[in-house]
Structures are given as structure tokens and as C-alpha cells.
Amino acid sequence: MKLWLAVIIACAGCAALKLAGFVVPSRLLETKVAQRTLEALPVTLLSALIAVSVFATGNHLMLDSRAAGLAVALILVAIRAPFLVVVVAACATAAGVHAF
Amino acid sequence: MSEPSPHDHLMSDAPRKAAERRIRNRALTIGVSVTPFGLSFGAVSVEAHLSLIQVCLLSLVLFSGASQFALVSIIGAGGSYFSAVGTALLLGVRNGLYGARVNTLLRPAGLRRFVMAEVTIDESTAMAVSEARTGHATRAFWSIALSVYVLWNLSTIVGALVGNALGSPATTGLDVAGPAAFIALLAPRLNTVRMRLAALGSGVIALVTVPFVPVGAPILIGGLTAVALLLVLDR
Numbered sequence: 001m002k003l004w005l006a007v008i009i010a011c012a013g014c015a016a017l018k019l020a021g022f023v024v025p026s027r028l029l030e031t032k033v034a035q036r037t038l039e040a041l042p043v044t045l046l047s048a049l050i051a052v053s054v055f056a057t058g059n060h061l062m063l064d065s066r067a068a069g070l071a072v073a074l075i076l077v078a079i080r081a082p083f084l085v086v087v088v089a090a091c092a093t094a095a096g097v098h099a100f
Numbered sequence: 101m102s103e104p105s106p107h108d109h110l111m112s113d114a115p116r117k118a119a120e121r122r123i124r125n126r127a128l129t130i131g132v133s134v135t136p137f138g139l140s141f142g143a144v145s146v147e148a149h150l151s152l153i154q155v156c157l158l159s160l161v162l163f164s165g166a167s168q169f170a171l172v173s174i175i176g177a178g179g180s181y182f183s184a185v186g187t188a189l190l191l192g193v194r195n196g197l198y199g200a201r202v203n204t205l206l207r208p209a210g211l212r213r214f215v216m217a218e219v220t221i222d223e224s225t226a227m228a229v230s231e232a233r234t235g236h237a238t239r240a241f242w243s244i245a246l247s248v249y250v251l252w253n254l255s256t257i258v259g260a261l262v263g264n265a266l267g268s269p270a271t272t273g274l275d276v277a278g279p280a281a282f283i284a285l286l287a288p289r290l291n292t293v294r295m296r297l298a299a300l301g302s303g304v305i306a307l308v309t310v311p312f313v314p315v316g317a318p319i320l321i322g323g324l325t326a327v328a329l330l331l332v333l334d335r
Contacts, residue, residue: 006181007154010171011161013185014192018164019217021199022208029200033331038197040327042166043289044302045191048322049170050279050286051303056310056318058178069276073283083284084136090280095273 069094123231123240130223131247135255137165137285140277142259144169147269148176152260159256163249164221166285167191170319173278176269179316187319198225205229206238219245294330302326 021029028034054066073090081089138159145155150172158168167188174184199220205228208216224245231240269275290296306322313321 002181003150003154003175006171006175006185007150007157010167010185010188011157013189014162014164014167014195015218017189017192017196018199018220019214021196021201021220022203022213022217024196024200029197036331036334037327038194040295040298040330041323042191042194043286043295043299044326044330045170045187045319045323046166046282046286047299047302048306048319048326049173049187050282051306051322052310052318053173053177053279054276055307056177058315059311061307061310065270065273066276066279069273070279070283073276073280077283077287083133083281086284087136087140087277087280090276091273093273094276095271098270098273 065094065097068097119231119234119236120239123227123236123243126227126240127243127247130227130244131251134165134223134248134252137169137281138252138255139259139262140274140281141165141169141172142256142261143263143266143274144176144269144278145172145256146260146263147274148172150175152257155256155260156253159253162188162192163218163252164192164195165252166282169278169281174316174319177315179319180314183314183316183320187316187323190320190323195220198222201225202228202241205232206241216241219249221245221248223248298326298330301329 029038050070054070055061055063069090072093073086076086076089141159142155145158146152150158155172158171162168162171170191171184171188174187175181199217202216202220202225203213206216224241227244228237228241231237263274266272266274286299290299302322302325304322305325306318309318309321
């Protein structure tokens with residue numbers, strides 16, 4: 001039930017945010033602070049999400065097969081490998097290290 | 101569907117056809133490029149114990165890859181719904197910014213703006229902006245939007261069905277599908293030292309707080325603290 005509520009609020013909220021751009025006066029978004037915040041926010045949130053998804057389980061810090069997967073993803077992104085290759089190779093590496 | 105562009109009367113048939121072909125090809129390429137992400141999203145969602153209907157609802161209505169992935173990753177890790185929804189909403193703020201840009205560029209009338217807002221995402225905005233000077237921005241926007249919307253939803257369903265058939269996330273390596281996808285998505289934005297430091301700082305702050313706060317909260321804490329630090333340092 002709570003899961004349903006989370007799904008519905010996320011759906012409604014994100015749809016409302018999209019619509020807000022068409023309604024809110026654009027000068028409010030054109031201040032320097034707003035621009036910088038909106039530019040940096042996705043980068044920092046996703047970085048935090050990556051760090052926690054790879055190096056934590058619950059409330060514990062962990063170094064396991066996921067770190068190997070992340071390392072492979074970083075290398076492949078640095079050499080500009082295609083998206084699908086990055087994801088599949090990272091998963092295969094993590095699965096391989098986990099099995100080992 | 102599109103209003104006549106101010107350049108239309110200047111154009112003969114051949115350049116217009118070339119532009120239509122270029123836009124169609126780009127729309128298909130970009131649509132296909134989101135499918136691996138949609139597949140992994142579907143698979144990760146069922147691992148997080150979302151039902152097929154819930155997974156499909158997210159792709160049909162929320163329709164924004166990063167927010168969707170963050171939501172199910174945090175729920176899957178056992179995080180609070182507050183952190184999961186909060187992170188998804190904060191990641192969705194940028195679509196509002198895109199909306200302001202698309203609104204001034206395409207000037208949709210009446211109810212059409214509701215449909216336009218729903219499909220205002222990274223890809224459709226970038227495409228409309230890149231075609232702004234050619235007078236084909238409206239066609240470009242709707243082409244990409246349609247292509248990405250259809251392929252994103254189809255790949256979500258396939259991913260959810262396939263993910264159901266797979267084993268645990270650790271044995272299949274699916275536990276790094278999200279992080280790997282995000283690394284690939286972030287890479288183009290990490291083109292300055294400033295952004296790289298912000299990304300690194302955010303990750304470190306999040307990890308430091310992991311043992312002390314509820315699961316999921318470190319993502320909000322890391323992300324927001326890093327932005328605040330960046331704004332202070334910029335002064």
C-alpha cells in the first residue's frame with residue numbers, strides 16, 4: 001500500500017514539475033543561483049546514488065563485487081564505449097567476481 | 101500539428117525533405133539508444149519488488165529515466181519511501197527548467213501544452229533546441245518525444261518480464277546495472293574540474309553518513325550538501 005502511494009506521488013509530482021516549466025514565469029528560473037543549482041543538482045544526486053548503491057548495504061559500508069563492476073564501467077565510459085556495452089560488461093564483471 | 105515556421109516560404113521542397121529525413125533518423129537513433137536503459141530499469145524494478153503495473157505506470161506517467169531509476173534503486177536497497185520519492189522529485193526539477201525553454205521556443209497553445217509538458221525530457225529538449233534555427237523545432241520535438249516514449253515503455257515491459265525470470269541481483273550482476281547506467285549518463289556533464297569535484301564530494305559525503313542515518317537519506321544529504329558547498333565556493 002505504501003509502495004503504491006510512493007509510486008503515485010512520484011508520478012504526480014514529476015508530471016507536475018514538468019508542467020511547472022510551462023506555467024512558472026521564466027525570469028524566476030533565470031537567476032544565477034537557480035541556474036547553478038539546477039545544473040549541479042542532477043550530477044550530485046546521481047553521484048551520491050552511485051556511491052551508495054556500490055559501496056553500501058543497508059547502514060554498512062561494503063567493498064564487494066559491485067566495486068569491480070563500477071571500475072569496469074568507469075574504464076569503458078572513459079574510452080567512450082557504447083551505453084549497452086558499459087552496462088552489460090559492468091554486470092558481467094560484478095557477477096563473475098561474485099561467483100569467484 | 102506544428103505551426104508554420106517563419107522560414108517555410110523561403111524553403112524549396114528538397115531542403116525540407118532532407119530536414120525531415122534527418123529528424124526522422126535522429127529520432128529513431130535516440131529512441132533506440134534509450135532501450136538498454138529501459139531494459140535495466142524494468143529488471144531492477146522487479147528486483148525491488150514493484151509489480152508489473154507499478155513499473156509500467158512509472159514509465160507511462162513519470163517518464164523520466166533518472167528519477168525512475170533513483171526511486172526503484174532506493175526502494176530496492178530498503179530505503180525509506182520519503183528518501184526514494186524525494187530524490188526522484190529533486191531529479192525531476194530539471195524537466196521543469198527544460199519546460200520553460202521549450203515553452204518559449206515552441207509556444208504550444210491550450211491543452212497541447214499538457215501533452216508537451218509530459219514528454220519534455222533531456223532528449224526532446226536537446227533536439228528542439230538544436231533545430232531552433234532551422235525552423236523545424238516543433239517537428240523535431242514531437243518526433244523524438246514519440247520515438248523515446250514508445251521505445252522507453254516497450255523496453256521497460258520487456259526488462260520487467262525478463263528480470264522476473266532472472267536470479268538474485270548479486271549473482272546476475274544486476275546490482276550494478278543502475279550505477280553503470282548513471283556513470284554513462286553523467287560522463288558528458290563531468291566536463292569541468294568543478295563538476296567532477298562536486299560529484300566526488302557528493303559521493304564521499306553520502307558514504308560518510310551511511311552508518312548514521314536511515315537508508316536512502318545519504319543520497320539526499322550528499323546531493324544537497326554538495327550543491328550548497330558549490331554555491332558557497334562560487335561566491
